[in-house]
Amino acid sequence: MNDTATATRTEKMDPATLINMEEPRPKGKREAYVMLCKIVEGLDDTEDKGRKAKLSSLLRYFETNPKARAGKDAFAWMAQAVSTDKTRLALTVVSYDDENVVATDGHRLHIMPNTGERRGFYTAQGQPEIEGPTYPNYKQIIPDTTGRARVVLKLAELTVDHVSQGLDVCEICGGLYELKFIKEALAFDGEAVAFIPALFEGVPDGPIALEMGEGRRAFVMPRRRAFVMPRRRA
Numbered sequence: 001m002n003d004t005a006t007a008t009r010t011e012k013m014d015p016a017t018l019i020n021m022e023e024p025r026p027k028g029k030r031e032a033y034v035m036l037c038k039i040v041e042g043l044d045d046t047e048d049k050g051r052k053a054k055l056s057s058l059l060r061y062f063e064t065n066p067k068a069r070a071g072k073d074a075f076a077w078m079a080q081a082v083s084t085d086k087t088r089l090a091l092t093v094v095s096y097d098d099e100n101v102v103a104t105d106g107h108r109l110h111i112m113p114n115t116g117e118r119r120g121f122y123t124a125q126g127q128p129e130i131e132g133p134t135y136p137n138y139k140q141i142i143p144d145t146t147g148r149a150r151v152v153l154k155l156a157e158l159t160v161d162h163v164s165q166g167l168d169v170c171e172i173c174g175g176l177y178e179l180k181f182i183k184e185a186l187a188f189d190g191e192a193v194a195f196i197p198a199l200f201e202g203v204p205d206g207p208i209a210l211e212m213g214e215g216r217r218a219f220v221m222p223r224r225r226a227f228v229m230p231r232r233r234a
Contacts, residue, residue: 074112077216078103079124080184081110093121095135102138108181109138109207113215142219143206145195149173153194153210155186164223172196175204176223185210185218192218 036058043052075094083091083105094103096118103110121129151173160179161171168179173196186192195209207219 074101074188074214074216075122075126077184077188078110078112079126080187081105081108081218082124090135093123093129093135095121095138097135100138102135104136104138104141107178107221108185109141109219110185111138111142111217111219141207143195143197143209145209148195148197148209151194151196152191153182153186154191155183156190158183158186164225167223169223172208174199174202175208176225177208177220178223181218181220182210185220186212188216189213197222 036055040052040055043055078094078101081103082094085105086092088106091105094101096114098119099114101112101114101118121135123129153172158170158179160168162169162176164176169176170179170182171177172182172194175197189212192210192212195211197204197206197208199205203224204222207221210218210220212218
């Protein structure tokens with residue numbers, strides 16, 4: 001039996017040695033989360049009961065802390081835009097086609113080039129869907145940004161400008177957008193080039209377009225300004 005196997009069984013190897021072992025390492029928090037899931041699934045309930053209990057406790061931490069399992073990886077960035085509405089099954093997956101990887105919840109769209117071998121549909125946790133839904137034609141909602149004004153948005157500079165229906169909203173060049181959506185779109189790169197839609201009666205005429213590194217793009221629909229009835233004079 002090799003030293004690694006012995007140390008793993010007895011759990012007596014010091015942390016520095018474990019850290020420096022030449023084993024494949026996860027590239028990000030999400031990959032670590034997926035690796036942990038596979039380890040827990042492979043442990044025997046009888047022989048590895050104690051170890052499985054400890055790892056399951058760690059897995060629950062990942063499960064109950066989305067930021068811990070998301071990390072800074074491209075799939076996690078995509079999965080942010082997946083719908084959580086179970087009545088809209090077609091939007092609850094990340095779609096891989098021959099050109100792009102796409103995720104949308106109907107209010108925003110995340111898209112990036114598909115440079116790998118994946119095809120089909122995946123859950124927000126990265127599990128393949130055997131029978132995927134008919135995915136909507138996302139290309140129809142991608143706006144033509146020709147001639148649009150451009151500004152650089154920085155994640156660190158985003159602030160709450162309004163509160164609308166209980167949601168934090170930021171104002172970008174006269175248009176209102178849900179702050180959470182803009183922040184999540186910028187979370188990977190820290191900034192983006194924003195293509196600003198024209199205003200029509202005070203409301204952006206279409207989604208704002210955000211372009212980031214490695215072909216990542218996000219499109220976020222605007223929010224309407226709250227209409228306040230004028231007070232009647234006595």
